[in-house]
Amino acid sequence: MQHASTEKTFARSAEGFLSKLNLDALIARIVLSCILFGLCCFLLAPLWAILVNAVLDKQGSFVGLTNFIIYIQTPALVQSAWNSIWVSLIVVLISVPSAFLFAYALTRSCLPDSVKAIFRIIALIPLLSPSLLSAISFVQWFGNQGLLKPLLSGGSIYGAPGIILAEVYNTFPHALMILVTALSLSDGRLYEAANALGTNAFRKFTTITLPAAKYGLISASTVVFTYVISDFGAPKVIGGNFNVLAVDVFKQVIGQHNFSMGAVVGLLLILPSVISFVIDNVVRRKIRAQLTARSTPFAPKPNRLTDSLMGLYCLIVCTFLLGVIGMALYTSLIKLWPYNLSLTFDHYRFVLFESDIALAYTNSLVMSGITAVSGAMIVFTGAYLIEKTPRLGLMRPVMHFLAVLSMAVPGLVLGLGYIVFFNNPHNPLNFLYQTMTLIVLSTITHYYTSGHLTAVTALKQLDNDFEAVSSSLKVPFYVTFFRVTLPVCLPAILDIARYYFVVAMATLSCVVFIYTPDTILAVIAIMHLDESGEIGPASALACLIVLTSILICLIYSLFTSVMLARTQKWRNLART
Amino acid sequence: MQLTSASQTDKHANVALALEIRGIQKRFESFTALHNIDLSVYQGEMLCLLGPSGCGKTTLLRIIAGLESQNAGHILQGGRDISNLPPAKRDYGIVFQSYALFPNLTIADNVSYGLVNRRVNRQEIKARVQELLTLVGLPTSGNKYPSQLSGGQQQRIALARALATKPGLLLLDEPLSALDALERVRLRGEIRRLQQEVGVTTIMVTHDQEEALSMADRIVVMNHGIIEQIGTPQEIYEQPASPFVADFVGKINVLPAISLGAQRFRTGQLELHCEGCDHPAGTPVNLYLRPEDRLLENVTSQTPNRLNALVKRIEFLGGSCIAEVSCSELADQTLSFHFSLNQMHDYDIRVGQPVALALRASRIRAFAQG
Numbered sequence: 033m034q035h036a037s038t039e040k041t042f043a044r045s046a047e048g049f050l051s052k053l054n055l056d057a058l059i060a061r062i063v064l065s066c067i068l069f070g071l072c073c074f075l076l077a078p079l080w081a082i083l084v085n086a087v088l089d090k091q092g093s094f095v096g097l098t099n100f101i102i103y104i105q106t107p108a109l110v111q112s113a114w115n116s117i118w119v120s121l122i123v124v125l126i127s128v129p130s131a132f133l134f135a136y137a138l139t140r141s142c143l144p145d146s147v148k149a150i151f152r153i154i155a156l157i158p159l160l161s162p163s164l165l166s167a168i169s170f171v172q173w174f175g176n177q178g179l180l181k182p183l184l185s186g187g188s189i190y191g192a193p194g195i196i197l198a199e200v201y202n203t204f205p206h207a208l209m210i211l212v213t214a215l216s217l218s219d220g221r222l223y224e225a226a227n228a229l230g231t232n233a234f235r236k237f238t239t240i241t242l243p244a245a246k247y248g249l250i251s252a253s254t255v256v257f258t259y260v261i262s263d264f265g266a267p268k269v270i271g272g273n274f275n276v277l278a279v280d281v282f283k284q285v286i287g288q289h290n291f292s293m294g295a296v297v298g299l300l301l302i303l304p305s306v307i308s309f310v311i312d313n314v315v316r317r318k319i320r321a322q323l324t325a326r327s328t329p330f331a332p333k334p335n336r337l338t339d340s341l342m343g344l345y346c347l348i349v350c351t352f353l354l355g356v357i358g359m360a361l362y363t364s365l366i367k368l369w370p371y372n373l374s375l376t377f378d379h380y381r382f383v384l385f386e387s388d389i390a391l392a393y394t395n396s397l398v399m400s401g402i403t404a405v406s407g408a409m410i411v412f413t414g415a416y417l418i419e420k421t422p423r424l425g426l427m428r429p430v431m432h433f434l435a436v437l438s439m440a441v442p443g444l445v446l447g448l449g450y451i452v453f454f455n456n457p458h459n460p461l462n463f464l465y466q467t468m469t470l471i472v473l474s475t476i477t478h479y480y481t482s483g484h485l486t487a488v489t490a491l492k493q494l495d496n497d498f499e500a501v502s503s504s505l506k507v508p509f510y511v512t513f514f515r516v517t518l519p520v521c522l523p524a525i526l527d528i529a530r531y532y533f534v535v536a537m538a539t540l541s542c543v544v545f546i547y548t549p550d551t552i553l554a555v556i557a558i559m560h561l562d563e564s565g566e567i568g569p570a571s572a573l574a575c576l577i578v579l580t581s582i583l584i585c586l587i588y589s590l591f592t593s594v595m596l597a598r599t600q601k602w603r604n605l606a607r608t
Numbered sequence: 609m610q611l612t613s614a615s616q617t618d619k620h621a622n623v624a625l626a627l628e629i630r631g632i633q634k635r636f637e638s639f640t641a642l643h644n645i646d647l648s649v650y651q652g653e654m655l656c657l658l659g660p661s662g663c664g665k666t667t668l669l670r671i672i673a674g675l676e677s678q679n680a681g682h683i684l685q686g687g688r689d690i691s692n693l694p695p696a697k698r699d700y701g702i703v704f705q706s707y708a709l710f711p712n713l714t715i716a717d718n719v720s721y722g723l724v725n726r727r728v729n730r731q732e733i734k735a736r737v738q739e740l741l742t743l744v745g746l747p748t749s750g751n752k753y754p755s756q757l758s759g760g761q762q763q764r765i766a767l768a769r770a771l772a773t774k775p776g777l778l779l780l781d782e783p784l785s786a787l788d789a790l791e792r793v794r795l796r797g798e799i800r801r802l803q804q805e806v807g808v809t810t811i812m813v814t815h816d817q818e819e820a821l822s823m824a825d826r827i828v829v830m831n832h833g834i835i836e837q838i839g840t841p842q843e844i845y846e847q848p849a850s851p852f853v854a855d856f857v858g859k860i861n862v863l864p865a866i867s868l869g870a871q872r873f874r875t876g877q878l879e880l881h882c883e884g885c886d887h888p889a890g891t892p893v894n895l896y897l898r899p900e901d902r903l904l905e906n907v908t909s910q911t912p913n914r915l916n917a918l919v920k921r922i923e924f925l926g927g928s929c930i931a932e933v934s935c936s937e938l939a940d941q942t943l944s945f946h947f948s949l950n951q952m953h954d955y956d957i958r959v960g961q962p963v964a965l966a967l968r969a970s971r972i973r974a975f976a977q978g
Contacts, residue, residue, distance in 0.1 A: 057694070422675070497708035500675050503695035504702045505722025505773060516710045602712050602753040 056509045060421040064431065067414040071434040073461060074477040078449025079441065085295035085452050099296045112275035113300060119192055119276065120260040120304075123199045124253050130200075131207035131252065132245070134349055137342035139215040140241075142334035147343070152212075154350045156205045157357060160581035162538040162555045163265035165574040166198040168562060169359040171270055172571075177370050190272030198266040201356050203259050204349075207252040214248020215241075220330035247315045254308035254315075261304050262442030264541045265555070269562050277301050278541070281444050285545065291452060298445040309440035357578065364571035379572035383557070387569070391550070392557035393576060399471055399553060400536035407476040407483065408529035415487035416517060420499050420509070439481035443541030446478055450546050466548045474546060475536045483528040490524030491517070523592060530588045534581045624651045625686075626777060626809040627672070632681035634667055634833075641667045642833045645681070649777075654803050654810045656820040659830035660856065665813045666781060668830075672811065673779055674698050686776065700777040701770030705786050707762045709754040715741070715765055716750035722773040740768040743802065760791040767799065771806060778803070780812040784819060796822055817857045821845065829853050845898075851975045854896040859930075861943045863895040864977070873974060876938040880913050880967060885974035892977040899930060899946035901971035904955055904963075913967040917943070919959050922952075931957055 089095045103109050134155060138148050158166065173180050174189035174197075187193065218241070226236050264278040271279060277297055285294035364380065366373050384393055418424065418431045454465040464470040494517060502512040518525075540555040547556055554573050561570035627649035634642040642664045649655050657665035670676040672683060674695035682691045690698050709718050719737045728736075741747045744764040746757075754762055763783060770778060783799065784792045800823045803810050814820050820827045821841040829836045829844060829852075837849040848854035855862075865875035869889035873880050880895065887893055907914060917933035920942060929952055934942045945965065947957060957963050 056696070423677075495704075495706050495708040497704040497706060498710065500673065500695065501702060501704070501708045501769075502721075504673065504698075504700055504770070504775075504779075505725070506696050507722060507725045508696070511725065516712060519712045520710075602755060 056503075057421065057423075060417050060509065061424075061427070063413065064417040064421070064424075064427060067410060067417075068427065068431055068434065070410070070473075071431075071438075071477065071480070074473050075434060075438055075441070075446070075480075078446060078453040081453040081456075082295045082298050082445065082449045085291050086299055088292055090290070090292060099292045103293065103296050103300075108275065109280060109297070112277055112280050115192070115275060116261050116277040117304075119195055119199075120257045122196050123203060123260045124256045126196070127200045127203045127256050128207050128211075128249060128252050130349065131204055132211050132249065133342075133345060134204075135208055135211035135215050137346050138212055140330070140332050141339045141342045142332050143339060143343050143346075151346045151350055154353055155208055157353065157578070157582075158201055159205045160534055160538065160585070161357065161360075161578045162540060162558065162574060163198070163202050163263050164269050164540065164555065164558050164562065164570075165360050165578065166201040166356050167194065167266040167269035168363070168558075168567060168570055168574060169356045170194055170197050170201075172359045172363050172369065172567070173355070179370075188272070190270060191274035194270035194272070195267050195274065195276070198270055199260045199263065201353065202263070202266065203256040204353070206259060207256050210252040210255060211245065211248050214245045214251075216329070218244045218330045220328045223330060247318045251312050251315045254312045258305050258308045258442075262301055262444060262541065264444050264544065265559070268559060278442070278444055281448060282544065285448060285451070291448075294448055295452070298442075298448050301442050301445055302440070305440050305442050313436070360571045360578075361575050363567060364569075364575045366568070368568065379568040380576070383561075383569045383573045383576070389552060389557040389560070392552045392554045393573065395468070395551060396537055396554035396577070397580070399468060399475070399551075400533045402468075403472050403475045403536040404529040404533035406472065407479070407532040408525050410476060411480060411483040411528055412487045412521065412525050415484055415491055416513065416521075419488060419491040420517070422499075435484040436481050438477055438479070441478070443478050443539065444544070446474065447542040447545035450474055450542075454546075466546070466551070468551050470546055471543050471551055471553070474542050475539060476532070478539070478542045479532060479535050483531060486524055486528050486531070487521070490521045494520060523596070526588060526592055530584060533584050537577050537581050623653075625649070625684075626651045626653075627686075627811075628682075628684040629668075629672070630682045630684070632668065632671060632683070633679045634664070634671060634676065635679050640833055642671075642678075645833075645835060647828060647835065647838070649809060649811060652807050652809055653825040654800065654812065654823060656824035656827045657811065657813045657830060658817060658820040658827050658857070659815065659836075661815060662832075663830040664833040665815075665828075665830050669779055669781055669811060669813045672777075673700060673702055699775055700779050701773065701775040702779040703763070703766045703770050703781065703783050705782040707754075707759075707766040707786075709762055709766055709769075711754055713753075714750065715746070715752050715754065715757070718754065718765060719750075719768045719772055721769060726773070736772060740772055743771075743805070744768045745798070758791075759787050760795050763787065763795060764798070767802065771802075771808065776809065778808045778810040780810060782813055782815070784814070785816070792819070799823065821857070829856065831856070846971070848896070848973060851894060851896065854973060854975070859899050859944065859946075861897045861899065863897070863938070863941065863943075865893050865895050865974070867891040867893055867974070876941065878915070878935075878937040880972065881969045882972040882974050883970045885972065887974060887976060893974045894977055896973040896975065897943075897967060898971060899944050901968040902945050903966040903968060904947075904951060907964045907966050911966045913969055913972075915943075915965055915967065917945075917963050917965060919957055919961050919963055922957070922959055929957075931963075933963065 086099055087094060087096055089098070134151075137143065138152060141148075143151075170189060171194070172178060174184055174194070175181070178189065181189075184193075189197075222240050222244075223236060226240060231239070261276075262278055264282060267274070267276045267279050268282070277300060281294050281297045281301065284290045284297060363369060365375050365377070367376050367378065384390060414431065414435065418428050450470065453459060454461060454470060456462065464473070498512060498516060499509055502509060538555060540559065543553055544556060544559070547553060554577055558570045558573050561567075561573065625648055627647075629645055629647040629649075632642055632645040634640070645664075645668060657668060659665045667676060671678050674690070674693060674697075678691070682689060684690070685699060710721070713721070716734075716737050719740055720733045723733045723736060737750065738747065741750055744767055746761060746764060746768075749757065749761070749765075754765070757765065763786075767783075780799070784795055787795065796819055812820075812823065821844075824841055826838060827841055827844045828838050831852050837844060837853045839847075839849075844853060844857055848857065854860050863875045865873040865880070867873055867887035867889055868879070869886075871882055871884070871886050873882060873887075873893060873895060875895060882895065903911070915933075915935045916937070917935045919931050920934050921932040923930040923932075926949075928946060928948050930944050930946055931952075932942050932944050934940070947955075951957070955963060
């Protein structure tokens with residue numbers, strides 16, 4: 033209902049412009065309205081549906097805050113909220129400092145560039161793997177038959193320790209990327225000034241380095257916290273009887289069909305996301321404002337002792353990270369841990385051809401491919417239109433808000449909203465329910481923010497006057513779009529497509545609510561395999577996802593370098 | 609250079625109007641950027657909109673281009689009302705401060721950007737592009753990309769692109785401000801030459817008064833969204849219509865004074881005669897005097913408007929100097945005067961030395977205070 037009326041307002045404002053503006057402006061507004069309408073349907077409406085559900089009982093009559101009161105009076109549920117919070121905090125405390133040290137080594141040491149590049153790539157591999165993978169791997173290392181089980185001296189990996197380990201692995205690259213950016217944005221002149229004043233290394237670190245990285249640290253912490261509190265995959269596999277919010281939502285909805293209670297927990301889950309989202313947004317703005325045009329980049333000086341210490345640290349971290357993915361790979365290649373260690377491709381054959389989930393991997397490939405192509409197109413078009421169309425009025429802030437809002441909504445909550453909203457037989461969009469189309473649209477919506485920001489950044493680097501020049505030359509805006517904007521932004525668009533592909537391959541939390549046996553995806557299949565104890569096939573499928581994503585990244589960088597050389601030779605040309 | 613200003617203004621009597629701006633108003637929220645602007649632009653002239661930042665000159669240009677919409681008023685181009693037309697339906701070429709050259713297209717493709725769309729055949733386009741590149745003095749750069757050219761060269765390509773479709777009006781938005789000082793001076797002459805060669809009516813926005821003085825047929829001085837004065841560069845410089853114009857264009861000395869009537873004014877213990885400026889006796893005024901409007905030759909105690917000046921400081925500028933002087937009749941007030949290097953030697957003008965000079969009565973302007 034709500035989005036329909038919003039849509040009407042847009043139509044009216046577009047009509048008002050008709051008299052004054054030409055066809056170009058009208059086309060731009062129509063296309064933008066379509067994208068806005070899509071975001072309303074696939075983001076706002078499901079959220080609204082959850083909100084409504086939280087105040088209804090099982091029969092669908094209004095009960096006010098009763099569900100919330102029941103929630104607070106259920107000790108088990110309150111316990112899992114507390115569990116979620118403290119586990120997330122511990123992950124922040126481990127992941128952020130260790131990523132900071134790693135980022136420091138990458139930006140401030142004089143290790144050879146090739147070594148840094150290798151460290152960096154290894155550290156970013158967790159981005160490509162579903163969060164289930166690390167949990168499975170830690171089960172293999174430390175579980176009941178784990179190789180390193182004796183290290184736990186009688187303790188169990190299932191529960192908080194496992195979740196923490198798996199999430200540290202999963203969040204490490206997220207924190208690392210933010211901190212590398214924060215640390216590389218430092219002004220070298222400040223260090224030179226400090227040196228000229230005879231400042232010692234420790235004081236330089238506390239007075240220059242840390243303050244400069246402060247916002248990066250805050251941003252990394254909120255990102256890690258939000259990731260952990262809303263992640264579903266790792267606690268599902270390694271959580272044991274240790275309950276957290278994300279798993280509660282799943283249990284309430286799938287296990288007990290209690291949508292109202294699921295909605296209540298879902299709303300609670302949004303809360304930390306929204307808070308950290310706001311903090312993160314404020315902080316990111318400050319990071320950008322920090323660096324002035326006059327800053328000169330910091331150039332580290334070689335110091336054999338600290339350089340080798342930092343190198344050693346990176347080596348240890350990389351060993352851990354490789355140990356996780358390596359164990360998954362090993363598990364997928366042996367017959368049966370720990371009884372039969374002979375190498376085999378059986379598990380791969382099983383998940384790809386023999387089992388009843390043979391569809392899953394192909395489904396994932398198709399879904400990711402479609403998401404990548406259509407997602408990149410939609411996101412870029414939306415960003416282009418709000419950046420380059422003059423006099424948009426309200427449409428601009430509304431579009432920007434929706435685009436950024438999607439990041440603040442945990443996938444699990446969005447997925448729950450999809451069941452409630454699209455499963456409703458009175459909804460005209462009901463025909464989408466249980467289709468691959470809806471899965472694709474949910475993934476595009478869920479990961480809209482990052483692509484949108486990439487596109488906006490690329491577009492902002494274009495001269496704002498291109499469109500004005502074009503219209504003075506009587507060239508329609510879409511000609512300029514295809515002749516200039518699109519070619520110049522092509523690297524950014526490909527980057528968005530690659531991002532969409534990788535996240536679509538690994539995403540679990542949103543789609544876990546809306547798949548059907550026909551549209552089952554690889555990640556969901558992994559979850560089921562793990563539930564039935566088929567660790568070998570589960571690992572095989574997880575490794576397939578990682579390998580596919582690595583392959584796509586390789587193709588992407590090969591393609592972009594060839595393409596850059598071919599069609600983008602205007603870049604990096606020296607003056608003659 | 610012809611210095612008869614009157615003839616330049618009269619010259620327009622039988623020249624057609626290229627653009628008529630009538631009562632243009634523009635408000636941004638509570639801020640009024642333009643109050644009731646009226647302006648006529650003549651066929652083939654180079655008009656400069658000059659003013660400090662925030663004076664509304666760029667807003668006016670963007671309204672003429674259709675990139676902003678006015679809240680009230682009309683614009684007629686060659687008699688046609690274009691007030692509410694979108695940019696694409698108006699007839700102009702535009703050059704921005706940032707050049708806005710398409711980075712992924714070659715120079716030739718940039719220049720032909722507007723031609724291709726008009727379905728002109730390929731040979732004609734090629735010939736036109738070559739003609740334009742030759743016109744802007746870069747005949748061999750057609751196959752290069754914008755990033756391979758210097759700022760000044762890019763600016764000339766932007767100009768060629770804007771002229772390619774033979775627009776009736778050329779709009780230049782601070783075209784030189786992104787260039788370094790030397791290049792700027794060189795391009796000033798270049799753009800002016802091109803404009804006269806092509807004969808295109810041109811409106812240029814600038815905050816640089818030197819640029820306006822050296823390039824324009826007429827200058828429109830703007831401040832706080834109103835037009836302070838319209839005139840030839842010489843009129844603007846010699847006969848500023850308001851204290852703002854006097855202050856903004858060129859250097860000027862300001863002396864607070866009281867009118868004595870009959871074109872005479874008292875400042876400190878000095879009584880000055882100013883030709884052509886009359887204020888009722890007792891009016892507090894400010895006297896405006898350019899640094900070069902002083903007499904050195906044959907100054908005696910009988911010379912009117914004579915000063916007993918003492919040189920306090922000298923700023924060396926190369927071929928000329930600015931000397932800051934104080935004089936006993938004016939208490940603490942100092943005045944700056946402009947001398948050629950030769951005059952510095954001939955009249956022995958040195959720090960600490962007295963110098964006898966007189967103010968040109970015909971050049972002093974008096975404006976009532978407040």
